[in-house]
Amino acid sequence: MNWIQIRTKLLRSVPPDARYLIGVSGGRDSVALLHWLISLGYKDLTVCHLNHRLRGRSSDADARFVKRLLERYNQELAGNALRLPGARTGKRNARRATACRIQFEVASANIRALGKKQKMSVETAAREARYAFFAETARRRNCRTIFVAHHADDLVETFLINLFRGAGSAGLAAMREISTRRIDDVDLTIVRPFLCVWRKEIDHYVRDHRLRFREDATNEDLTPVRNRIRRRIIPYLEKMHGRNIRQNIWRTAIIAADEEKWIESELRDSTHADLSVVKLRALPVALQRRAILKWLRARNISNLGFDAIERVRSLADGDSRIAKVNLPENRHARRRAGRIFVE
Numbered sequence: 001m002n003w004i005q006i007r008t009k010l011l012r013s014v015p016p017d018a019r020y021l022i023g024v025s026g027g028r029d030s031v032a033l034l035h036w037l038i039s040l041g042y043k044d045l046t047v048c049h050l051n052h053r054l055r056g057r058s059s060d061a062d063a064r065f066v067k068r069l070l071e072r073y074n075q076e077l078a079g080n081a082l083r084l085p086g087a088r089t090g091k092r093n094a095r096r097a098t099a100c101r102i103q104f105e106v107a108s109a110n111i112r113a114l115g116k117k118q119k120m121s122v123e124t125a126a127r128e129a130r131y132a133f134f135a136e137t138a139r140r141r142n143c144r145t146i147f148v149a150h151h152a153d154d155l156v157e158t159f160l161i162n163l164f165r166g167a168g169s170a171g172l173a174a175m176r177e178i179s180t181r182r183i184d185d186v187d188l189t190i191v192r193p194f195l196c197v198w199r200k201e202i203d204h205y206v207r208d209h210r211l212r213f214r215e216d217a218t219n220e221d222l223t224p225v226r227n228r229i230r231r232r233i234i235p236y237l238e239k240m241h242g243r244n245i246r247q248n249i250w251r252t253a254i255i256a257a258d259e260e261k262w263i264e265s266e267l268r269d270s271t272h273a274d275l276s277v278v279k280l281r282a283l284p285v286a287l288q289r290r291a292i293l294k295w296l297r298a299r300n301i302s303n304l305g306f307d308a309i310e311r312v313r314s315l316a317d318g319d320s321r322i323a324k325v326n327l328p329e330n331r332h333a334r335r336r337a338g339r340i341f342v343e
Contacts, residue, residue: 007040010193013178014145016041020191021105021137021146023048023130024069026062026214029149031069032202033194035211037147043077043102046141050133051108052126055218062214063106069212070102077101105137118329120303123224128302135183144189150175151194151202156246157229159253166306170293172253173260182298198246267291274341280316288313296327299342303328315340 014020022037024030024047037045049066051059078101115125138144155175162171177195181188194202206213222228238245267290275295280288292312296304311325315335324334332343 006193006196010191011040014191016043018145019044019046019141019143021046021048021134021141021143023134023146023148024066025049025216026065026069027216028206028211028213029151029194029199029202031211031213032205032209033147033149034069034073035209036193036205038073038077038102046103046105046137046143048134048137048146049104049106050130051106052111052129053108054111054122054126055216058217063108065214067104067106070104074101103141105141107133109133121224123226124303131181131183131188135186135188138188139186144187145191146188147191147193149194150192151197151199152250153199153230153246155195155253156234156249157226159249159256160229160233161225168289168306169256170260170290173256175253176257176261182300184300196250263287263290264294267294274339275316277316277335277338277340280313280340281318285313288316296333296342299331301327301329301331301342312340 016037020042022030022034022045024034026049034045034047047066047070049063051063053059109129111122111126111129114120114129115122118125118128120128134146138146158175159172162174165171167174175192175195177192179190181190205211218224219227222231234246267287272295275292280291283291289309292309293304296308296312308327312327312333314320314322315325315333323336324332327333327342333340334343
């Protein structure tokens with residue numbers, strides 16, 4: 001991993017003089033990302049922290065830790081601004097530097113109750129709640145780009161999770177360096193600068209810079225699928241093959257993401273309220289599935305799997321008498337007068 005290459009690519013894609021959101025849990029990865037971005041000159045940041053209320057007092061302590069961390073960074077930023085040339089004379093650049101202050105947005109959600117209500121796993125419910133919070137903050141702050149601290153090991157684990165669930169290439173390419181996700185009519189751009197950085201390299205960075213962070217005891221719990229893959233399945237596969245397989249899985253995921261990006265660019269606009277049966281039927285089967293997936297996601301329908309996509313695709317079958325199919329979250333797709341729409 002080359003930190004210089006990552007920095008150069010990031011600065012070219014998302015320049016530091018704009019405003020951004022950043023998700024910070026207080027854990028090792030997000031604390032390292034925040035420190036690294038500030039060191040690169042990203043000062044106009046709004047830190048977003050969601051209290052999942054899963055660990056009682058420890059969850060509350062996470063929020064307090066992040067708040068204190070930002071207070072310390074703001075003190076350092078203010079001190080640096082006062083030392084800039086022109087700070088005492090009121091020049092515009094100095095005023096702008098002094099005005100730069102990291103903002104803090106915090107919210108809480110009862111993740112267990114949400115998961116039970118929506119019939120989701122705790123991990124899925126937490127992810128959905130986080131991104132709903134990010135989207136709402138993006139709307140209020142009028143800032144549609146957020147940094148998150150997913151790294152290379154996260155990419156490998158996500159790839160395996162989706163593979164075991166029977167996902168197609170779209171699911172295998174679910175995590176990209178820069179992607180856009182539509183959430184409640186907000187097009188949120190998600191930036192993952194650490195996606196080519198391994199967990200052990202983040203550990204080195206944290207030690208080198210003596211960064212404090214919060215440990216999440218639930219990472220030791222083998223109940224979540226991700227933890228079992230991280231602590232049991234990947235080590236077993238490496239032992240069986242006698243070599244490190246993470247790099248090869250990571251490479252496959254990156255290739256899948258690049259190919260998926262190209263395929264999406266070849267599909268027509270998915271913002272229309274309905275799908276034309278004639279146009280959908282004219283596409284190859286593979287593109288039919290991609291078009292339906294893209295269209296349903298634009299309708300804010302999540303948890304989409306192969307079966308749901310195939311049910312919608314069956315509505316385009318000229319020999320089928322089915323005119324209505326079920327979708328996740330108690331939604332339905334219906335065919336009428338040569339069009340398919342969601343209700």
